[in-house]
Amino acid sequence: MFNGKNYLRPSTLEEAWTLNQNKNNKIIGGMLWLKMGHKNISTMIDLSDLGLSTIEENDQEFRIGAMCTLRELEEHSGMEQFFSGMIRNSIESIVGVQFRNLATVGGSVYSRFGFSDILTVFMALDSYVELYKGGIIPLEKYADMPYDQDILMRVIIKKRTRKGVYLSIRQTATDFPVLACAVSQNQEGAWKIIYGARPGKALAFESGLPEKPGLSDIEEAIGKLKSWGHFAGNMRGSAEYRKALAEALLRKAIRYTMDMTRA
Ligand SMILES: Cc1cc2nc3c(=O)[nH]c(=O)nc-3n(C[C@H](O)[C@H](O)[C@H](O)COP(=O)(O)OP(=O)(O)OC[C@H]3O[C@@H](n4cnc5c(N)ncnc54)[C@H](O)[C@@H]3O)c2cc1C
Numbered sequence: 632m633f634n635g636k637n638y639l640r641p642s643t644l645e646e647a648w649t650l651n652q653n654k655n656n657k658i659i660g661g662m663l664w665l666k667m668g669h670k671n672i673s674t675m676i677d678l679s680d681l682g683l684s685t686i687e688e689n690d691q692e693f694r695i696g697a698m699c700t701l702r703e704l705e706e707h708s709g710m711e712q713f714f715s716g717m718i719r720n721s722i723e724s725i726v727g728v729q730f731r732n733l734a735t736v737g738g739s740v741y742s743r744f745g746f747s748d749i750l751t752v753f754m755a756l757d758s759y760v761e762l763y764k765g766g767i768i769p770l771e772k773y774a775d776m777p778y779d780q781d782i783l784m785r786v787i788i789k790k791r792t793r794k795g796v797y798l799s800i801r802q803t804a805t806d807f808p809v810l811a812c813a814v815s816q817n818q819e820g821a822w823k824i825i826y827g828a829r830p831g832k833a834l835a836f837e838s839g840l841p842e843k844p845g846l847s848d849i850e851e852a853i854g855k856l857k858s859w860g861h862f863a864g865n866m867r868g869s870a871e872y873r874k875a876l877a878e879a880l881l882r883k884a885i886r887y888t889m890d891m892t893r894a
Contacts, residue, residue: 633665635675642680644763644782650676651780658782660738661700663730683737683784686710694761695786697737701725701749704736713790714756715891717797717813721752726805737783743774743832746807750774751827752797754835755813757789774832791817794891796884799828800876802867809867810876814884816842816892824884826877830865840885849885853878 635657641647650656655673659665665672683696688709695704704710705722725731725748739749740760750770758770763782770786795815799808811827820842827833836859838852862873 633668633670633672635659635672637674638677639674640677640680644681644784647676647678647681648763648780648782650674651782654780658737658741660698660735660741661733662738663734664738664742678737678782690790692790693788695736695788697735697740697783697785699736700732701734701736701739702728702731705731710788714788714792714815715794715796717755717795717815718752720797721748721799721811721813724748724799724801724805724808736786740770740773740786741778741783743778745831746828747833748797748799748808748811748827751811751825751833752813753786753788754827754833755792755795755797755815755823755825757791757817759787759789761785761787771835792823793818794888795823796887796891798880798884800880807867810862810873810880812877812880812884814881814888816888822888824881826861828867829862829873830867831861831863834861836861838881844885844889849882852885853881856881 651658656676657672658676678698684698685696686699686707687694693710701722705719710718753770759767760770760773761767761784763784765781792815797813799811801808808828813825815823822840824836824838825833826836840852841848862870864870
């Protein structure tokens with residue numbers, strides 16, 4: 632459990648950013664991860680008054696405020712339709728409904744956990760983050776950046792992706808994933824394949840799949856996957872086990888995605 636001395640709810644982003652430059656202060660989301668640690672926080676910075684709690688949709692994109700909860704994301708009908716349920720599928724195994732009613736998108740994406748279902752699914756879509764000082768940058772780039780004192784304002788998902796699938800393997804229903812795999816195909820037919828919980832952070836696998844892959848194309852991609860050196864072992868499984876799961880999940884995800892694009 633952490634200790635927080637002061638609590639502030641800034642009314643401008645500039646004020647929140649200035650407070651966050653002091654390393655003894657911390658932005659608070661749902662505090663579900665923070666409460667697992669033992670930090671002494673001087674001022675807890677609550678972003679609730681900054682208009683970051685909505686999901687906006689226009690012709691081009693979804694704009695998800697950092698203070699939206701995972702449950703709001705899971706239940707959003709626009710994203711459900713547009714991304715064929717893959718966002719909901721990535722979220723519904725995270726702990727339980729009460730937990731997802733508190734955990735925020737900002738806290739989840741800022742943290743860039745190796746086990747993150749959220750990072751994995753967003754990376755398989757055409758996603759960006761909007762930072763208060765850093766502007767709008769691709770999520771892939773953000774995933775590799777060191778932790779800093781900027782404020783994550785929104786996640787933006789472009790509506791270029793046609794269909795996709797999210798699959799994960801867990802030892803028990805609501806545990807951290809042993810391996811996660813998100814696959815999508817955009818309007819131009821290009822595939823994105825992301826593995827999360829490798830156990831490292833979500834990473835793109837360059838499969839070289841053509842728009843309409845035949846059996847030999849899929850076998851070629853699986854061959855590449857077998858020599859992809861980005862799976863490792865931890866308490867949830869060995870690198871070899873993850874590699875075997877990765878192959879099975881990829882075959883399944885390609886088949887499901889192709890079925891959807893045909894429909
Ligand atoms: C027991 C447990 C099980 C979990 N299981 C899974 C799982 O299976 N899959 C999965 O994907 N995730 C899982 N998670 C992670 C969870 O879904 C959330 O990602 C996590 O709790 C962080 O969200 P939060 O809102 O609680 O953030 P907080 O704990 O409030 O904050 C986390 C960090 O983010 C920073 N922060 C928060 N918001 C912002 C912002 N807008 N800008 C900049 N920095 C910010 C905070 O300062 C802090 O450093 C689990 C977490 C726990 C505690």
